[in-house]
Amino acid sequence: MLMPFKSVLLSAIRKHNRRLFSRSNATSSAKKGLVLGVYETKSDSDRIHFTESAAAIDRSLAGKLSELLSLSGPPLKTGKSRIFYGLHQDFPSVVVVGLGKSDAGVCGRENWDNRKESVRAAVSAGCRQLQDLQVAEVEVDPCGDGQSAAEGAVLGLFEYDDLKTKKKIRVTTQPHGSSVDSASWQKGVLYGEGQNLARRLMEAPANYMTPTVFADTIEQKLSPFADRVTVHKRPQSWIESEQMGAFLSVSKGSEEPPVFLELHYKGALDSSQPPLVLVGKGITFDSGGISLKPSSGMDAMRADMGGAATVCSAIVTAAALKLPVNIIGLAPLCENMPSGKANKPGDVVRAKNGKTIQVDNTDAEGRLILADALCYAHNFSPRAIINAATLTGAMDVALGSAATGVFTNSDWLWERLHKASIVTGDRVWRMPLFQHYTKQIKDSALADLNNVGKYSRSGGACTAAAFLKEFVTADCWAHLDIAGVMTNKDEVPYLRKGMSGRPTRTLVELAALLASEH
Template identity: 80%
Template sequence: MYSIAVSACTQCFWRPLVDRCNIAAKRLKELFTGLVLGVYEKENGSDATPFTQAAASFDRSVSGKLGETLSISGPPLKKGKCRIFYGLHQDFPSVAVVGLGGKGAGLCGSENWESGRENVRAAVAAGCRQLQELEVAHLEVDPCGDGQSAAEGATLSLFEYDELKSKRKTPPVPRLHGSGDAEAWQKGVLYGEGQNLARRLMEAPANHVTPTVFADTIEQKLAAFSDRVTVHKRPQSWMESEQMGAFLSVSKGSEEPPVFLEVHYTGNPNSSQAPLVLVGKGITFDSGGISLKPASGMDAMRADMGGAATVCSAVITAAALGLPINIVGLAPLCENMPGGKANKPGDVVRAKNGKTIQVDNTDAEGRLILADALCYAHSFKPRALVNAATLTGAMDVALGSAATGVFTNSDWLWDELHKASVATGDRVWRMPLFQHYTKQVTESALADLNNVGKYSRSGGACTAAAFLKEFVTAEHWAHLDIAGVMSNKDEVPYLRKGMSGRPTRTLVELAAALAAGL
């Protein structure tokens, strides 16, 4: 009893002191600010450390200690690599020096991106991640000669979906180091936050992001721009009045009610220019329906609404940027489930434009909901019509995660998309829309069209695009198959493992380019 009493008294005696120490430690940690600085590869014959402007200024402020410490810390810093140094500056206890590769790196034709910008994104991401592991509360980032790319790398690299965990980590909020490049930095933050929103929607479990919750989330995000944005959450009765039989045939297998989300962003109310119309596939969970998918990996089908997530996030980002362009965003939202009323293989349904479709595979449902959405999109007489969808596994087989496959009837729209992707580093690659593929979906035993190609394993991404083309009359249309870029393992160095939110930034860049060309 005595020992227990002594132990209790000891705990009572020390606990206030321990609590005070913990509070002091927490407050001390909150004062810690990490700093990311960039360094280029040394040029031939040069002994000087090729710092960025911000890094050179920091080195002068510490009497050359950064350069000295870096030179004795090992071999020259390679592109995308990072080293942490401590105690160099009282305001920045931890300094991450990152390798930016060669100075002046520009457009790389073989890679189809601007190497310098990608180098900045990857390098800044490496530094931010290492400082995040040190649990710094504040983080300042060298713009590294390109404030937008630096902000994108920082914002994208620090995102992690842990909203449903009991112990959540609060990531540091990256800030621009110094006063230069502030406008470019803020633009990059908005680009990164837009993609992160798409990632959050795609990563969330399907029971947390139903069609209704998805639509409500987008409406809430757009509330701040109510003077320029109108949101319509169309119910099933509206879809029935619009004769969207293909879309409704997919949704009827689920207990969750479908929603047709329609968003109008009026960034240029005085313009007579027709709007850019973006359409996104919004299957919030895809079981495959009666043509059930294999159990292994089916959980990833919570992200089968990636097209809707990227399209809606792009509209939100355009509104946040105040782009002077009018955009209409459309997202048919539903689940594809094997309920008692679900489509059965061999069923025939009728789309909004009157065409009948033989549904030979209920797992080819994305093209069914997009068919009606594309028909409806034409009512806005679009300047350009772009749809995005995690449509086919065949796209992943063809291109993997290197690029989004683009099928388009317009050389002009392809050029605009390609230029946008070169700037963002989130690449696109043009795929064929030959009549060869059209014949494979128009030769159907029971209907005008079949929802799978005649030779189902051959050119699956191409036959899916050919199917969609049957519902398009717009002069400038592009179908983006994003199945291959839906998730990230380690391919994109500034994204963590998980759902990628690609190609949100490319869609925003496209909108910005079209706005600039008005």
């Protein structure tokens, strides 16, 4: 029985592709690849809807690209791709990626911009496919949104292999086409690199990323911006002089000395402009202390400094972007380890503001170090205070990896955080700060506060937020519990498996938004 003509042609195309690939594979690392976008069509019979750059390539090939796409299978779905070899003389490998609907936009149900998310996912998929083929130089179709395309490329190609002998090929990307908005592309590159910095800090093993190394790394990253950034690496003697008893009580269980990292970014034209103060939990390894965690999965606690990583990386990005806003970053850095010097369940410690805390669970240590940092943050008469922390497993139970939980006393600040997250696709969701939870952490037999709620596991993320609120007097404060978004399995398609670095880009976008309001 004769095969239908279309099947014969499709088979021939696939054989041609395999032949060309096998011929060029040995030297493909020295050649360029191209990623092009195509929008979703309403039906199989509709004409292929290319982006501007893809349409130009198709015209230069006398319609051959659209012909091959039509013959090679059903229309491409969002984030899916097809690769063609030997199609273009300048690009031995061309990947076409699905962008979804051309008229997509902000979705109220999903709380993000579908078009931007589709571009990020599609470009990431295309770049990774070329990386797997050892293609070292890739030109990327901006797909109508240069910033999102650049973010997809930079975020999608990242993988922490610093300590591996065999590494993935390093791919350089640049926008394709004559009508490229280079400023938009470069902004996306900086946003992506900022999140990747947080991912690198979080992935590094705890013996490589001690409090001292963390502080030195951030100082080095900020060194190109010394004209507008000041870095203070406060030692233990300074922490003691500031009477940060809660912070010191956590750090004393470890042989590694604590560091209080303080960053000042002066980007505003008016130096007296009240700063945005960002505070990040910096537990570089969390064993749980005497309240020891289960051994299974404890290795992931190298990333318990995710709050400090995202906050500091956001400031590095703000400096690179030259945002006209003043930002102060505070990161109490230490390990939480069991030893003869460590906090014991039932101990009482005194925070910087004088409040006493009964430590009934030494594994609820993040709120202790943040308590002192939040007290200190008020010294700067801030426009707003935002702290970020991988604070509670309860947050992961509540929201999973879908969004960062936000607890705030300010509708004004919430609205801006929410707006920023819609742009980045790195979502936030507002959580309650009821007195119901405050009463639970004030029910302490020995001190003013207890570091865990009266009912232990019930509403754990909410009682943790209520605890932090006891150290805040500012009118505009938000606590970001990022425990649920700390890692990525396959939930965010443009991030590989591992530490996510979320919500670095949302913090940067918020800073940019506040800068635009002055």
